[in-house]
Amino acid sequence: MxxxxxxxxxxxxGGSSGIGLAVAQRLLDDGWGVTICGRSAxxxxxxxxxxxxxxxxxxxxxxxxxxxxxxxLANHDIRFGRLDALVHSAGMGRFGPVxxxxxxxxxxxxxxxxxxxxxxxxxxxxxxVETAESNGAASVVALGSILGAHGRGMTAAxxxxxxxxxxxxxxxxxxxxxxxxxxxxxxxxxVDTPMTEGNTHLDRDTLxxxxxxxxxxxxxxxxxxxxxxxxxxxxxxxxxxxxx
Ligand code: NAD
Numbered sequence: 001m002x003x004x005x006x007x008x009x010x011x012x013x014g015g016s017s018g019i020g021l022a023v024a025q026r027l028l029d030d031g032w033g034v035t036i037c038g039r040s041a042x043x044x045x046x047x048x049x050x051x052x053x054x055x056x057x058x059x060x061x062x063x064x065x066x067x068x069x070x071x072x073l074a075n076h077d078i079r080f081g082r083l084d085a086l087v088h089s090a091g092m093g094r095f096g097p098v099x100x101x102x103x104x105x106x107x108x109x110x111x112x113x114x115x116x117x118x119x120x121x122x123x124x125x126x127x128x129v130e131t132a133e134s135n136g137a138a139s140v141v142a143l144g145s146i147l148g149a150h151g152r153g154m155t156a157a158x159x160x161x162x163x164x165x166x167x168x169x170x171x172x173x174x175x176x177x178x179x180x181x182x183x184x185x186x187x188x189x190x191v192d193t194p195m196t197e198g199n200t201h202l203d204r205d206t207l208x209x210x211x212x213x214x215x216x217x218x219x220x221x222x223x224x225x226x227x228x229x230x231x232x233x234x235x236x237x238x239x240x241x242x243x244x
Contacts, residue, residue, distance in 0.1 A: 006033030018193030020089030132180025
């Protein structure tokens with residue numbers, strides 16, 4: 001481990017836009033050191049400029065690439081020397097009907113949304129455990145989706161990837177909690193981010209704001225060491241219950 005420089009540090013995948021950027025902003029506002037990772041150095045640089053503090057550290061990494069993931073964790077460790085929270089916000093949406101869409105879409109979406117939560121968590125586990133053993137707790141939070149709880153027509157691949165995250169996070173929690181690391185899922189409905197920009201069916205005035213999703217992530221991370229909230233669903237007020 002590198003030399004500790006900030007009192008708490010987080011790694012946010014997909015941290016250069018949308019929900020990940022909002023989470024990074026909230027953590028920085030609270031005094032954390034934050035590594036944001038993404039695939040585009042330009043987008044990361046723009047995000048860092050927007051965040052406007054030297055407590056943000058950028059790391060270009062594709063979370064589907066094993067070498068990138070190893071380098072990302074080493075890079076974070078050199079900069080901060082601790083990992084109090086790992087937030088998995090990298091992800092993508094691909095949509096189409098099961099009957100007309102090649103199953104390769106399922107492979108791609110699982111590879112982008114589900115598998116990296118496994119691999120990045122596994123790579124981060126030594127740093128999370130070391131931090132938890134020194135400080136009482138560390139957290140892993142993954143961005144799932146309400147579509148992981150309720151499949152809809154056209155959403156099968158995405159829903160399956162996010163449904164998989166529900167039990168993956170429970171398994172991670174079960175394995176790492178004895179060493180002080182909690183794992184939770186935040187499952188929003190439609191959020192006002194670049195991911196939903198192409199969806200012309202949405203009334204954008206009804207979308208959840210990224211900062212409200214970030215609030216739930218901060219809540220989970222901030223819980224006392226003996227408390228665990230496995231999942232938070234964040235619906236649009238206009239959704240009422242299941243009318244997505
Ligand atoms: P976004 O597109 O703004 O952010 C996702 C980020 O992840 C992007 O910057 C993207 O480049 C990055 N990313 C994707 N694949 C990556 C990879 N392999 N390596 C590194 N970075 C990668 O979208 P968002 O809405 O902020 O989405 C964040 C998370 O929240 C996603 O997991 C998404 O599925 C989930 N989510 C979004 C919504 C929504 O309506 N926007 C709803 C529920 C869940």
